[in-house]
Amino acid sequence: MNTPEYDLVIIGAGPAGMSAATTASSHGLKVAILDEQAAPGGQIYRSISSPAIANESILGADYYHGRTLLSAMRYAKVDYFPSSSVWTVSPELLISFSKAGKSSQIKAKKLLIATGAQERPVPFLGWTLPGVMSCGAAQILLKSSGLIPSGPLVLAGSGPLLLLIAAQLNRAGVEIEAILDTTPKGRYLKSLRHLPAALRNLPLLLKGVGLLIELKRAGVRYINNAAQLKALPDDTGLLTKLQFKTGEATDTFNCKTLLVHQGVVPNVQLTRALQLEHQWDELQQCWKPTLDSWGESSQAGIFVAGDSSGIAGARAAEYMGELTARRIAQQLDKLSQETLLLKTAKTGRLLQQQQAIRPFLDALYQPADEFLKPSDETLVCRCEEVTAGQIRSMVAQGCTGPNQTKAFSRAGMGPCQGRLCGLTVAQIIANERQVTVSEVGYYQIRTPIKPLTIGELADLAE
Amino acid sequence: MTQFSTDSQRRTDVCVLGGGIVGLAVALGLQRNGLSVTILDEGDIALRASRGNFGLVWVQGKGDTLPEYAAISRLSAKLWANHALRLKEATGIDIQLQQRGGLFLCLSEQELSQRHAMLTRMQKTAAGDYPFKTLDLQQLREFIPEAGPEVAGATWGPEDGHLNPLFYLRAMTEQFLQRGGTIDNSGKVSKIEPTDSGFTLSSDSGQWHGDQIVLAAGLGNRDLAPHVGLSAPLVPNRGQVLICERVKPFLNYPTGHVRQTNEGTLQLGDSKEDVGFDSGTTSDIIAKIAHRASQMFPLLRDVRLIRAWGALRVMTPDGYPLYEASQQYPGAYLVTCHSGVTLGALHEGPIADWIANDRTELPLEVFNAKRFTL
Amino acid sequence: MPNALPFKRLPTNKAEWVTVYIEGQPVKVRQGDSAAAAVLAAGLQPSRTTVVSGSGRAPYCLMGVCFECLLQIDGVENVQGCMTPAREGMQIMSQKQARQLNNSKPSDLKPTDLKNSHIKNEDTAV
Numbered sequence: 038m039n040t041p042e043y044d045l046v047i048i049g050a051g052p053a054g055m056s057a058a059t060t061a062s063s064h065g066l067k068v069a070i071l072d073e074q075a076a077p078g079g080q081i082y083r084s085i086s087s088p089a090i091a092n093e094s095i096l097g098a099d100y101y102h103g104r105t106l107l108s109a110m111r112y113a114k115v116d117y118f119p120s121s122s123v124w125t126v127s128p129e130l131l132i133s134f135s136k137a138g139k140s141s142q143i144k145a146k147k148l149l150i151a152t153g154a155q156e157r158p159v160p161f162l163g164w165t166l167p168g169v170m171s172c173g174a175a176q177i178l179l180k181s182s183g184l185i186p187s188g189p190l191v192l193a194g195s196g197p198l199l200l201l202i203a204a205q206l207n208r209a210g211v212e213i214e215a216i217l218d219t220t221p222k223g224r225y226l227k228s229l230r231h232l233p234a235a236l237r238n239l240p241l242l243l244k245g246v247g248l249l250i251e252l253k254r255a256g257v258r259y260i261n262n263a264a265q266l267k268a269l270p271d272d273t274g275l276l277t278k279l280q281f282k283t284g285e286a287t288d289t290f291n292c293k294t295l296l297v298h299q300g301v302v303p304n305v306q307l308t309r310a311l312q313l314e315h316q317w318d319e320l321q322q323c324w325k326p327t328l329d330s331w332g333e334s335s336q337a338g339i340f341v342a343g344d345s346s347g348i349a350g351a352r353a354a355e356y357m358g359e360l361t362a363r364r365i366a367q368q369l370d371k372l373s374q375e376t377l378l379l380k381t382a383k384t385g386r387l388l389q390q391q392q393a394i395r396p397f398l399d400a401l402y403q404p405a406d407e408f409l410k411p412s413d414e415t416l417v418c419r420c421e422e423v424t425a426g427q428i429r430s431m432v433a434q435g436c437t438g439p440n441q442t443k444a445f446s447r448a449g450m451g452p453c454q455g456r457l458c459g460l461t462v463a464q465i466i467a468n469e470r471q472v473t474v475s476e477v478g479y480y481q482i483r484t485p486i487k488p489l490t491i492g493e494l495a496d497l498a499e
Numbered sequence: 500m501t502q503f504s505t506d507s508q509r510r511t512d513v514c515v516l517g518g519g520i521v522g523l524a525v526a527l528g529l530q531r532n533g534l535s536v537t538i539l540d541e542g543d544i545a546l547r548a549s550r551g552n553f554g555l556v557w558v559q560g561k562g563d564t565l566p567e568y569a570a571i572s573r574l575s576a577k578l579w580a581n582h583a584l585r586l587k588e589a590t591g592i593d594i595q596l597q598q599r600g601g602l603f604l605c606l607s608e609q610e611l612s613q614r615h616a617m618l619t620r621m622q623k624t625a626a627g628d629y630p631f632k633t634l635d636l637q638q639l640r641e642f643i644p645e646a647g648p649e650v651a652g653a654t655w656g657p658e659d660g661h662l663n664p665l666f667y668l669r670a671m672t673e674q675f676l677q678r679g680g681t682i683d684n685s686g687k688v689s690k691i692e693p694t695d696s697g698f699t700l701s702s703d704s705g706q707w708h709g710d711q712i713v714l715a716a717g718l719g720n721r722d723l724a725p726h727v728g729l730s731a732p733l734v735p736n737r738g739q740v741l742i743c744e745r746v747k748p749f750l751n752y753p754t755g756h757v758r759q760t761n762e763g764t765l766q767l768g769d770s771k772e773d774v775g776f777d778s779g780t781t782s783d784i785i786a787k788i789a790h791r792a793s794q795m796f797p798l799l800r801d802v803r804l805i806r807a808w809g810a811l812r813v814m815t816p817d818g819y820p821l822y823e824a825s826q827q828y829p830g831a832y833l834v835t836c837h838s839g840v841t842l843g844a845l846h847e848g849p850i851a852d853w854i855a856n857d858r859t860e861l862p863l864e865v866f867n868a869k870r871f872t873l
Numbered sequence: 874m875p876n877a878l879p880f881k882r883l884p885t886n887k888a889e890w891v892t893v894y895i896e897g898q899p900v901k902v903r904q905g906d907s908a909a910a911a912v913l914a915a916g917l918q919p920s921r922t923t924v925v926s927g928s929g930r931a932p933y934c935l936m937g938v939c940f941e942c943l944l945q946i947d948g949v950e951n952v953q954g955c956m957t958p959a960r961e962g963m964q965i966m967s968q969k970q971a972r973q974l975n976n977s978k979p980s981d982l983k984p985t986d987l988k989n990s991h992i993k994n995e996d997t998a999v
Contacts, residue, residue, distance in 0.1 A: 073937060075958055080936055087905060091884045122956075125782055133782050142782075155938045165941075167877070167918040167931035174935035177955075182903060182910045183885040187878035209883055274929045275877055275918055293878050304938075419933075420940065422925040434676060437684045438543020444550045445669045447762070452744060452805055452940040452951075478543055483806035484780045487937075491743065491767070491789045492800025497782065498790035744951055745924045745971045763924065763971045798974045803951065 043069045043116070045365055046132055046145035048123050048307065051079020052351045053343025054151035055106040057358035062113040064366035069116040069143060071123055071134055073487070077110065078103050079153050079343075080173065081351040089183035095208045096180065099351075106355065124485030126311060130338065133497070135489045140497055147338050147365045150308055151358060154301040154344035157323070157404065158457045159194065160411040163268025164297065165419055168276025172202045172298035185211045186294035191279050193217040193266055194298035196402040200248040202296065207255050214290050216252065217263035217281055219299075221405045228400035235397035237390050242397075264407060268295055299404040303345045306456065309482035313339065317475040320399040321348055322409065323460065324479055331364035332357060340365065348399075353391035356384045409464045417465070418458040420451020428462055432469040438478050439463050452488060455480045511537040511681070513854070514700055514709030516688055516723060519547065520664065520839035521846060522715035523671035528851020529713075530678045537709065538675070539686030539702055551810020553740060553768050554664040554760070555753055556598060556841050559631055559656030563617050566624050567862045568819050571845055576658050578844035583662070589677060592670035594662050595761040601659025602634075602642060603755040604650050604795045611651045618654055631656050642752055647797040653754070661753040663760060664840055683707070688716075691726035693828045698727070711830040713854060717813045720821075720835050728827030730868045731835060735811035739784050741767040741792075743802045750796075757792050757799070765802060767792040780807045812837040816871055822850065823867040824857070833868075879916035891961040902959045909935060909942040909954030911965060920944060920954070921968035943968045 045061050047054045050072035058070045078085040082103025093101060110117070121136040130145040156173045163169065172192065178184040185206060191214050192203050203216050235242055252259060263281045269289075271277035280289045302323035305315065314327040314335035325347040332340045342361045343354030360381050367377040411417065413426030423446045436442045439449065439462045448462055449455035459480050467474040515526045518540030526536045558576050562569030576598065583596040605611035615633045622629040632655040639646050639653045646653075676682070683704055690701040697710040712727070714720045724731035745763035756769045767788050785807045793800045813835055815821060820836030832854050836842055853859035882903075889904035895915040902911045909932040912920045919929025921943050932942035935955045942954035947964050950972030954965075 073956065084905065087886070087888070089883075089885045089888075089903065089905065091886050095883070125780075127782065131782070155936070156934060165928065165930060167920070167929050170932065171934050174933060177935045178880065178910055178913065179883075182906045182914070183883040184880040184906075184910060184914055185883060187880055187916070273876070419930075420923075422923060422928075434672065435682050435684060440543045440550075444665045445672075447665075450742075450805075452803075452943070453938065454806060456938050481808075483808050484782075484785070485804055485807065488744065488803040488805055490800060491741075491793050491802050491804055494786050494804060495790035495793045495800065496786075498786035747971050747973045749974055801949070801974065 040131070040142050040144050041069075042144040043067050043146070044369055045069075045147045045149060045362070046071065046130070046143060047149045047151055048072075048132075049079065049151035049153055049343070049345070050074070050077040050117070050119075051081060051151060051153045051343060051354065052103070052106060053153075053345075053354035053358035053361075054079070054149070055110045055358065056355045057149055057151065057342060057362040058115045058117075059106075059109045059113045060359045060362035061366060062115050064363070064371040066366055066369065066371060068114075069118065069145075071118045071121045071132070073120065073122040075120050077107060077117070077119070080177065082106065083177055084181035089181055090179060090209075091183075092209075095205055097205070100180070122487040122489070123307065124487050124489050126307065128311075128336070135487070135493060138490070138493060140489065140493050142497075146369065147340065149332075149358075149361060149365070150339065150341045150345055151343045151354070152304045152307055152345045153354075154348060155304045155456060157299045157302045157408075158417075158461055159297045159299045159408055160415045160417050160425070160461055161266040161268070161408065162412065162415055163270070163276070165416055166268050166270050166276040167274070168293055169268050169295045169297060172198050172296045173301075175296050176202050176205070179205060179209070185209055186296065188212055188294065189214045189290070189292045190294045190296070191215050191217065191290050191292040192296045192298075193219060193263060193279065193281070195220040195404060196298055196300040197245055197398065198301070199298045200245065200252065202298075203257065204248045204251050207252060207257060213257050214292060215258040215260055217260050217266070217279075219263050219266070219405050219408070220261075220402060222262055224401050224403065228397050231397035231400050235394040237393035241394055264405065266407075299408050300402055301344065301348055302460065303347060305345070305479075306454070306482055306486045308334065308341060308345065309479065310484060310486050311336065311339065313341075315479070317473070318347065320396060320403070322403060323348070332361040333364070349392050349395055353388055356388040356391065359384050360388065409461070410468050411461065417461045418446075418448035418451065420453050420457075421447040421449075423448035423458075425461070425465055428465045429469055432466050436466070437470065439466060439480050440478075442466065443480060449480050454482065454486070509706060510708045511535045512709065513537075513711045513713060514539060514698065514707050515713045515715055516700070517714070517716035517719065518672075518682055518684075519715070519717060520552075520668060520671070520843060521717070521834055521836065522713070523668065523675060524839075524843045524846035525713055525715055525834055525851050525854065526675055526680060527671055527678075528847040529855055530675065530680060531847075532851065532855035534855060535679070536675070537681045537683065537707060539683050539688055539700065539707060541687045542684050547810070550665065550668070551738070551740060551808055552664050552840060553738075553766060554661050554758065554840060555601070555755075556596070556660040556662060557601060557656075557755075557838070558658045558841070559601065559603060559654060560614070560617060560621070561838070561841070562819075563621055565817075565819055565865065567865045569621060569625065569629075571861060572838070572841055573658060574849075575842045575845035576660070578848050579660070582844035582847055586667075586670040586674060590670045590673040592666055592673065594666045594670055596660065596662040597753075598658065598660030599752065600655060600657040601661070601753045601755070602639065602653045602655055604639070604646065604653045606649060606651060606791070606794055608651045611654075614654050630658065643750060643796075645749060645796050645798050647794055649794045659753065661758055662840065667840065667843065688723060691723065691831075693727060693831070697830060698828075711832070711854065714831070714833045715835065717835065718811060720833060724833055727825045727831035729823060729825050729831065729833050731821060731833060732816060732868060732871050733835065734814050734816070736814040736837070737809045737811055738768060739780050739788060739807060739809045741785055741788055741807045742805050743767070743799075744805055746802060749798075754795070757795060764805075765799065767799075780809050820866050821868055822853075822861075822863045877916040877918035880913045882914065891959060891963075893959050893961075893963040893965055895965050896967065904959070906959045907935070907955045908944055908946055908952070908957040908959055908963065908965050911959045912942070912944065912954060917967060919967065922970050924971045927970055
């Protein structure tokens with residue numbers, strides 16, 4: 038069997054992947070881009086090739102910016118593989134992926150991982166009830182289907198996406214019972230010292246303020262300092278009420294849909310499975326791969342760009358994709374070191390401008406402790422149904438890290454492969470042991486990073 | 500658990516080096532003998548054969564060239580029910596032991612007849628006391644109707660079984676702590692010094708003193724044994740294991756290559772590679788494992804693989820265990836094998852008694868490392 | 874049976890509409906909807922029950938991360954609904970706890986048995 042070989046294989050067709058593909062092909066590289074979604078765009082520009090909603094003012098201009106990236110990639114010479122889930126990458130950069138129930142392999146001289154972000158798990162009592170959904174999910178439904186959640190609708194959480202989706206739903210005429218902001222009181226003060234740097238990206242800062250004003254003008258009820266969320270079921274087991282506290286007072290809202298959000302974190306599944314070096318980002322409260330200034334990881338030839346390298350947003354991802362692709366072209370002798378520096382100077386500055394606002398946002402929207410280290414009765418592993426209390430009692434028994442609690446409790450062994458419990462479990466263990474999360478570590482992520490059938494795998498052996 | 504204890508508390512009757520399945524079983528048996536025990540173990544990330552194994556309590560075919568090994572494997576299998584029961588009584592944890600027999604499927608007539616010949620030889624050596632059956636495909640389907648058309652047949656061992664190795668590890672940990680044992684998780688030992696009254700161990704967390712020591716550190720024994728006049732010529736042998744999603748129960752008996760756990764997950768395995776200390780997985784090997792498993796049970800083709808891992812077996816040159824007391828430094832013992840689950844009941848029972856009392860009726864002389872130098 | 878309040882649809886751009894069957898009930902969905910979106914549009918909640926305790930769940934992240942949207946699609950269990958585009962005639966059922974492996978061996982299947990599975994998918998693949 039002849040395995041196709043590429044100069045550059047990119048995993049993920051979001052902003053970083055698309056811009057890297059376009060740039061790399063402009064330097065004459067043979068490029069393949071693999072994406073598990075059926076259409077390009079990633080989550081931020083989801084369905085950008087055929088947006089569902091007729092009224093473009095609902096999602097706003099930032100979303101339709103994705104069309105620029107898309108048309109550039111269409112004109113570039115790039116082998117694009119949609120609906121292709123990468124399930125393993127060997128250290129020699131042999132990439133195995135599953136498409137329509139069949140596995141194939143391609144080889145890469147250089148690999149760019151641009152697998153984006155996932156929403157941070159938001160464990161609280163009742164977060165597994167039907168009716169509770171992430172804000173990102175609601176946005177995906179808007180972008181790709183034009184679907185809006187059934188009411189009464191409540192949004193709860195913290196972070197820019199919470200405001201954005203609220204504003205988008207409001208523009209679409211959806212009635213919002215209330216927005217509960219869980220940002221703890223002290224955060225505003227704490228984040229102030231980062232404000233001067235954030236002013237370098239004034240337009241984005243103003244956009245955030247604009248969303249708040251838009252929601253207030255529309256008369257949406259906005260409740261600050263909401264805490265101790267508890268979603269309650271009706272007698273058929275579906276979400277019916279959200280209980281919460283502000284200060285000492287307990288209050289409830291009726292709701293059929295509750296959208297929750299506590300920011301996004303890098304999708305480290307593949308970078309972890311490849312055993313690249315990672316570091317704990319204290320401000321963002323998440324892991325990210327350790328990279329040089331061009332995005333090259335601890336394993337030479339493997340690069341990471343976009344939100345999977347650390348959260349910085351869609352525009353930053355686009356710039357990073359371009360910078361990394363040029364660096365790869367230079368490593369493959371398609372351009373000189375001088376040309377590289379010349380060609381990347383401007384984009385480098387734009388990237389820095391995008392990144393300047395992050396410390397402010399990260400400090401402001403760092404999740405409240407109750408979502409990082411939830412109460413004992415809260416489920417942390419949704420797949421295997423393991424509670425925070427069970428993790429704590431295993432620490433008391435001597436478990437020092439998440440791989441031991443995984444072995445003892447099955448937390449992290451379900452089909453999501455630890456994506457929705459890894460951060461929480463590590464935080465709980467760190468807190469119980471009174472050590473840093475960095476010392477506690479993370480799950481050893483195993484192949485395959487996406488499930489595939491035994492038959493499909495078996496066919497590779499024939 | 501890292502204990503920040505004073506120096507006098509860092510003294511114990513026995514220090515067991517290694518907190519895996521082997522170390523814990525021996526430690527429990529030593530506690531049963533009234534001894535105070537400390538386990539020195541590594542942290543969250545280490546070469547963990549105990550967390551990567553397949554969970555078989557397996558007798559058939561073991562010890563075909565060493566009758567004593569066949570004998571201790573069978574003895575352990577007989578002791579298992581009691582071992583599991585006592586763990587459950589103490590901790591409430593059901594380790595899901597089932598010993599209703601096990602099957603070894605063969606994909607060719609040649610493999611089946613070779614296996615039949617081997618088991619027949621073992622039966623002869625055991626003077627007839629070695630139960631097994633050889634089944635053709637039709638007979639096999641009476642046990643497992645889902646066996647595929649490419650299967651030639653199987654051998655059946657009524658003494659075989661399986662359990663949940665992770666629950667086993669957890670139950671032993673709980674019972675050990677209940678009985679007042681100490682586990683030092685930052686206890687990777689770098690130096691062992693024999694003293695007048697026993698041994699002083701230097702670990703990452705400081706020093707420990709034990710009147711006796713047991714080396715049960717798996718592959719780590721290779722470096723530790725020479726400190727006390729022993730040798731452990733161990734080599735890692737990688738096995739890759741595939742774990743599939745939970746499905747409703749269909750496989751009522753464990754097989755040498757596929758088993759279904761009580762949770763419903765399917766485990767596929769039994770690859771053997773000499774790859775040094777690389778515990779990773781490779782797509783060619785996991786593809787072969789998947790291929791073979793789906794030949795044995797075609798319905799597995801639809802099942803989704805959730806994760807795969809490599810774990811390093813602890814192998815001696817002949818594959819048999821090492822049980823040895825140091826002649827040079829009395830009080831130091833070496834216990835190491837690649838079948839920590841099967842031999843678990845033996846380790847908690849007669850092996851621990853041997854260490855506690857310095858005598859045994861087991862034929863342990865055949866299991867010392869001199870066999871590799873003679 | 875669909876039981877919860879369905880998600881409503883905003884005015885959308887022109888596209889093909891297909892009929893899927895949710896627990897046997899025909900539902901018109903837009904080409905590009907995932908099976909998970911179809912379930913929400915139809916108001917089927919919970920769309921699965923868990924393997925461990927049997928508690929009810931519904932789609933949560935819709936981006937392939939959480940595996941809460943596992944469904945039985947065209948007879949195959951535990952399929953990630955949010956990663957599966959809706960197709961004309963697709964049969965979608967809720968996933969009830971652990972999946973049942975199909976006993977019939979692939980080699981025993983008659984061609985007619987395959988009409989609802991892979992072959993048809995190939996035909997309508999975009």
